[in-house]
Amino acid sequence: MIFKNSSIFLLGLLTSKAVFSQEIGVESRNRIMNAKQGTIVELPNFLTENFKHIAYDKIIQPGPQFMISDDPEYIRIPEGIALKESVKPGAVRLYVYNVNGVKEPKKIERKITAIIKNTGNKPLTIKMLKYSSQLPSTDYFFVGKNGLSDYFSSNGKELKDRKVAPGEVIAIDPKLEKHVVKYDELVHGFYEFIIDQPAEIAVLQTSPEKSSAKAYTEIKTAIPSNHKNAGRGLFGVSNYKIFNQNIINTAEGVSQLVLADGKTDPWVVGIEGESGKISKLAGNYGVIYDIDLQWKSTDGKGLALVTWNSRAGDNKWCSGMAASMVTSAGVFKEGVVQLPSDKLITKSEPEVIVIQVFKPKNIGEVETLNLKYSPPGASCLPTPLIFIPVDL
Known part of the structure; x- marks a missing residue:
């Protein structure tokens, strides 16, 4: 069983790497303080991957049964099932990330959709909790950023409750x-819902004219996994809680929180339903991180939070980064912020995106800031969260 129970348990500690702290100059400070939330500013000769790492504890929180459809990412056959999983009554999170990849004997228009089949003996009610649905597009950065933003902003009221007969x-x-x-267009859907009967969940590609219900009855098996993309299956972790081990102090210089790097924060694993084999979710896409960080100012400075595309030099796929997240209140109000908000993507150093600036209530007082983060689809990971002491 993947979901053993709803108890919270400690995964353990993460790491501190080589210490590197750096002051920003007056000009860079002014750029941050004069920027609007989510916008790009340039900090020349500042960015490095060697900033002091914030050591943290990571706790698995109770959460929904979680599945993602991204293996294969490109569906190369005209009709096929890209994901097929059985779920129990309760909460379910589904992340659809698939592309029409049919080009032989010619490129054709398709439909990529997600279905639910009631496998119980009573009517099933599906109640949406989070709903994010994007138009198909070849602009993967746009789709990924808006998909996360809509998910964080949703209250599920975009769709009414529905009944599904046995x-x-x-x-x-x-x-x-x-x-x-x-x-080559990407279909991106991000959903969280509650069901009260056992069910099958599937993501499939078919012709635009055919209903998904008809296609699902006709397609007998899922496309074999190619193990080249993020992954697919039913995963054992959907939500993490993050706590820093040591209080961030503005007097101690710049620090960074690095999540979803596959090393200090390993990829979650689960079971791929069709094969019964262990599946790894490379990227932890769709996993929600609820982050509580304690901080204080012993020198009267504030704490600016920025992010950047640290993987820009890896390859052509990493040339841009776009994300969305939720931040608690600071200079800017609490809520969802697109990263960046003034352009589609951030490219590479010296660009950073200003997320929030936190002001201390009192000198030396310990405060807690909260962030909600999920690795952004279409972007290379990790996307470090950089905390910079700034004069107010």
């Missing part, structure tokens, strides 16, 4: 049923 198949997202997906 044995019946319906589309989870009615919008996906209507979209025509051209070659």
Whole structure:
């Protein structure tokens, strides 16, 4: 069993790497303090991957049954199932990330959609808690950033509760049923919902004219996993809680919180339903990190939070980064912020995105800031969160 129980347990400590602290100059400080939330500023001769790492504890929180469809990412056959999993009554999170990859014998329009089949013996009710549905697009950065932003902002009221008869198949997202997906376009859906009967969840590609219910009854097996993308399956972790081990002090210089790097923060694992084999989610995409960090100012400075595309030099796929997250209040109000908000992407150093600036209430008083983060689809990881002491 993947979901053993709802108890919280400690995964353990993460790491401190080589210490590197650095002061920013007056000009760079002014750029940060004069920037609007989410916008890009340049900090020349400042960025490094060697900033002091914030050591943290990571706790698995109770959460929904979580599955992602990204293996294969590009669906190369006209009709096929990209994900098929059985779920129990309760909460479910589904992340759809698939591309129409049909190009032989020619490029054709397709439909990529997600379905639920009631495998119980009573009517199933599906109640949406979080709903994020994007138009198919070849602009993967735009889709990934807006998909996260819509998910964080959603309260589930975008879709009414629906009933599914025993044995019946319906589309989870009615919008996906209507979209025509051209070659190389990405379909991105991010959902969280509650069901009260056992069910099958599937993501499939078919012709625009055919209903997903009909396609699901006709397609008998899922496309074999190629192990080249993020992954697919039913994963054992959907939510993490993050606590820093040591209080951040503005007097101690710049520090960074690095999540979803696959090293200090390993990839979650689960079971791929069709094969029964262990599956690894490379990127932890769709996993929600609830972050509480304690900090204080013993020198009267504030704490600026920025991020940057630290992987820009890796390869052509890493040339840009776009994300969304939730931050507690500071100079800017609490809530969802797109990163960046003034452009589609941030490219590389010296660019940083200003997320928030926290002001101390009193000198030396310990405070807690809260962030909600999920690794951004289409972007290379990690996307470090940099905390910079700044004069107010």
